[in-house]
Amino acid sequence: MEEIRRAAGAYYENLPDEEKRNARFSFNEMDKNKDGKINLDEYVEYLKKDNNTVLPSLFTALDKDGNGTLDFDEAIVLYYTMQSGRAIICQSCKTFLAGAYFTCSQCFFNDDDSVSTFDVCCDCYGGKKFRHNDGHIFCDNYTLLRQSRSPIQAAPIKKRTKVLNILKRGMQVAGITSSDLQPSNIGGIITGDDEVRGNGCSIM
Structure with missing residues (x-):
């Protein structure tokens, strides 16, 4: 969880002022009783409002000092996980995936309209x-992200648009926007459909 806390802190420090205000607004909106902290009931109510998945295990993980509430610094980690797509749970034991985890590569690179992936924690994966x-x-x-690069660079240029659309749906990394995935911003990343599916995670 400390890795995510550090990432959230770096993410917040690099936000434009307007987005920092949005983060503060989200915190204030969640803080229904205006006591300057978020309790579990406020957390659940806020997430259910927009039909988000409610993860009690995430609230516990966010509560760094264990006092049963989230102050603004702790809530920034929640804001980051929601904005970046890092609010991921194990499909087996339903715990929040704070560190390394395993993902089905076929689901990850699925090029239909589905955005769902199949992710499991190390314990569930290792224990089958x-x-x-x-x-x-x-x-x-980490391997999935790194292995994505080689076939992308080796593919024909004419299929660039298709894979960029796949990446826009599949890669939920903090700070990446649609404009970041334009060829001029990523050094001409290119690929073809067959190459993407053959992502070659040979270390498994």
């Missing part, structure tokens, strides 16, 4: 405590 499609290849989240 999950059920998923037979024959699917799993990669840890």
Whole structure:
């Protein structure tokens, strides 16, 4: 969880002033009784309002000092996880995935309209405590991101737009926007559909 806390702090420090105000507004909106902190009931109510998945295990993880409430610094970590797509749970044990985890590469690179992925914690993956499609290849989240690069660079230029659209849906990394994924901003990343699916996570 400390890794995510550090990432959230760096993310917040680099936000434009307007977005920092939005983060403060979100905190104030969540703080229904205006006592300067978020309790579990306020957290649940706020997330349910927009049909977000409510993760009690995430609230516990966010509460760094264990006092049962979130101050603004702790709530910034929640803001970051929601904005960046890092609010991911294990599909098996339903715990919040704060560190390394394993993802089904076929689900990750699925090019239909679905944005869902199949993610499991290291304990569930290592202990085979999950059920998923037979024959699917799993990669840890860091390897999946790194392995995505090689086939992208080797592919024909004419299929660039298609893979960029796949990446826009699949890669939920803090601070990445649609404009960041334009070829002029990423050094001409290119790929083809076949190459993306053959992502070659050979270390598994």
